[in-house]
Each structure stands twice: as C-alpha cells, then as structure tokens.
Amino acid sequence: MSELLKRQRRICRRGILRPAIPAPPQDVLQRGIKGDAEAAYQLGCWFYDYHMYGEECVQVSKRWLELAAREGMAEAQWLLGELYRSYWNDDRVADVWFQRAIAGFEKRTDSEAYRFLYAMFYEGTGTRVDKEKAREYALKYVRRCRQENVQPVWVALEPEIREYVMEQEGL
Numbered sequence: 001m002s003e004l005l006k007r008q009r010r011i012c013r014r015g016i017l018r019p020a021i022p023a024p025p026q027d028v029l030q031r032g033i034k035g036d037a038e039a040a041y042q043l044g045c046w047f048y049d050y051h052m053y054g055e056e057c058v059q060v061s062k063r064w065l066e067l068a069a070r071e072g073m074a075e076a077q078w079l080l081g082e083l084y085r086s087y088w089n090d091d092r093v094a095d096v097w098f099q100r101a102i103a104g105f106e107k108r109t110d111s112e113a114y115r116f117l118y119a120m121f122y123e124g125t126g127t128r129v130d131k132e133k134a135r136e137y138a139l140k141y142v143r144r145c146r147q148e149n150v151q152p153v154w155v156a157l158e159p160e161i162r163e164y165v166m167e168q169e170g171l
Contacts, residue, residue: 032064040064040068040073041065044062044067045061046064047064048061048065072104074101077097081101081125098120098126118134121133135164
C-alpha cells in the first residue's frame with residue numbers, strides 16, 4: 001500500500017500535472033487505505049479518469065481497482081476489464097475480469113447491475129453477444145428502476161431494445 005501512495009503522491013505533486021490531476025478527496029483516500037472497497041473503487045475511477053496523463057496514473061488506477069475487485073465489487077472488475085482491453089490491448093486478461101464482473105452483477109438485483117448486464121450481453125463485452133439475455137436484463141433494469149423509484153436512463157438502451165421494453169411494459 002505504501003508504494004501505491006508514494007506513486008499517487010508523485011503524480012499529484014508534479015508541477016505540470018498539478019492543475020490537471022488534483023489530489024483525491026482526503027476522506028476517500030483514508031477509507032481506501034483502510035481497505036474500504038467502495039473508496040478503493042472511487043480512487044481507481046479518480047485516476048482512471050486521468051489515464052491520458054500517463055502510465056503512472058494507469059498503474060495507480062489499476063492498483064486501487066484491484067483492491068476493490070478482489071473484494072468482489074463488480075463495477076471495479078468491469079473497469080479493470082476495460083483498462084486491460086483499451087489501454088493494454090490484453091483481451092485475455094480483460095475477459096477474465098469481465099467474467100468476474102458478470103458473475104458479480106448476476107448475484108445482485110439492483111437496477112445498476114441489470115443495466116451493466118444488459119450492456120455486456122448486448123455488446124458481447126467479456127461474453128458472447130446474446131440479444132435475448134440483453135432484452136431480459138433491459139426489462140429487469142426498467143422494472144427495478146420503478147421499484148427503486150428512479151427514472152431509467154432510456155438513452156442507455158439501444159432503440160430496438162427500448163422498443164421491446166416499452167412494448168412489454170405497455171408504454
């Protein structure tokens with residue numbers, strides 16, 4: 001953990017990057033250091049957002065995301081898959097993280113999990129394209145949004161899937 005923090009401090013102290021990469025919120029950092037998976041995920045996202053500033057940001061992001069992913073956080077597993085696929089072009093490792101994310105999301109029943117599953121099966125991210133499963137998860141997503149009393153993000157659904165869901169829901 002100390003090497004991770006040293007690397008993180010180096011990134012934030014660099015004069016040229018200081019305006020571009022602000023230090024993460026102190027409370028989140030403290031929670032992450034103590035092993036809080038949600039905080040580690042937030043820190044991983046924080047540095048992932050600055051990955052265009054170099055390898056060091058990517059490495060710090062990866063380390064925080066790994067901490068959260070090992071705790072079973074599906075969002076962190078998914079983002080690690082994205083990092084391996086888009087930054088290092090390593091589909092083999094990316095698919096391992098995507099498979100873990102799918103397994104994690106499938107254990108949950110919240111709308112966010114269903115939205116991720118819809119997208120992963122629709123696009124074939126870490127799995128084969130399966131339009132039927134995508135439709136099923138999109139429908140679960142919209143129904144769960146209603147139960148959670150939140151508005152579904154309709155634009156997140158592809159037009160033919162949106163039509164299917166609306167028809168099933170009588171909208």
